Amino acid sequence: MMNTMCNNFKKTVLLCTTLVFILGFAPLTMQGQVSPSPLFGLVEFMKTTPGNEGNYVELELNTWKKLHQARIDKGLIVGWYLYKVHYTASDDPYNYVTVTLFSDKNKLENPWADIDPAEVLGDIDVDKVFEETMKTRKMVGSNLMNRMEFVFPEGGPGDFKYLQLDYMKVKQGHDSEYYNTEVEVWKPIHNEFIKAGSRVGWSLWGRVFPSGYGLDFQYVTVNYFSNFAQIGTANYNDATSKAHPNEDVSKLMEQTNNSRLLVKSELWEVIDRVMANQ
Structure with missing residues (x-):
């Protein structure tokens, strides 16, 4: 009976994630552009039900x-984040986001492989x-994203709190026009922001x-x-003049x-995370 319960649980958990692969893994948005460190993000948008926000966060944490940590331990994923979306209203489509990170797109085919919820959770009732x-x-929705470019201080962004x-x-x-603008114009400017x-x-x-x-949207x-x-503390004039001293701003x-x-901007706060090699 317990095995049946766990199998049903895993099938339900897998539904949204495996649809990404079943329906066809789309080609990368920019053909020919390879990220220095391949990283894929499964972004899932959550809307809490009235009066249950605290319960939702408690369940995630x-x-x-624990289940995401088990996936990291087995090398299925490299990270998982829970974010709160700030400045939302009751009629906004979502107020929390989870992001699961994969360093190998092939792991998306079976991202819960060999994970037994009953074994991981012990005495906790899996069906409950x-x-x-x-x-x-x-x-309310999910996106599969591919990291194309990045600028971090040595060792990565570290213990960031907001996005x-x-x-x-x-x-x-x-x-190509957009990609080149981000890489040639803005990547050096963001590097100056980091230095500052x-x-x-x-x-x-x-x-x-x-x-x-x-x-x-197509990019983020x-x-x-x-x-x-x-x-809001970035000095755009100073960073631009340093990154492009001979260019007309x-x-x-x-x-x-x-x-x-630019369609919209959002502010996300890190509520919790689990990462490989912490």
């Missing part, structure tokens, strides 16, 4: 985190965990699935902050605006 999870939140995500929409056929201490990292992610130019840039006080801004549409 005290129960699901799933039932309570479904009561506390609804998963600012900027969602970018590009016109069909203009991916106004952030602890920057990365560019391409949307792998779902894909298409009819969607609301992420700014990493160690604390709330860092947000107005032309760089025109190039940027012509390459993409």
Whole structure:
């Protein structure tokens, strides 16, 4: 009976994740561009049910985190994050996000391989965990993202606390123009921001699935902050003049605006995480 319960549990958990592979792993957004360190992020958007936000967070921290740690121990994933989305209202589509990180896209085919929830959770009732999870939140969507570029201080962004995500929409056929603008214009500027201490990292992610130019965005840039006080402190004029001393700033801004549409920005706070090699 317990084996049946665990198998049903795993099948349900796998549903949203394995759909990414079953429906077809889309090609990388930028053909021919390979990240120095391959990294894929399964981003799942959660909306907590009224009165259950605290219960949802407790389940993630005290129960699901153990399962993600077990996946890390088996080499299935390299990390998992729980984020709270700030400045949301009751009618916004989501207020929490989980991100599961993979260093090998092939691991997406069976990301819960050989994980026995009953073995990991011990005396905890597995069916009750799933039932309570479904009561506390609804998963309203998911994206598979591929990290294309990044700038971090030596050793990575470290113990960052906040992320600012900027969602970018590009016109069909203009991916190269956008990518080149991010890499040639903005990557050096973000490097100057890091040197100045106004952030602890920057990365560019391409949307792998779902894909298409009819969607609301195709790319996301992420700014990493160690604390709330860092947000909004970047000196753009100073960083731009240092990164591009011989360039006309107005032309760089025109190039940027012509390459993409900034759809929206969000602020995420790290609630908890588990990472390989911590």
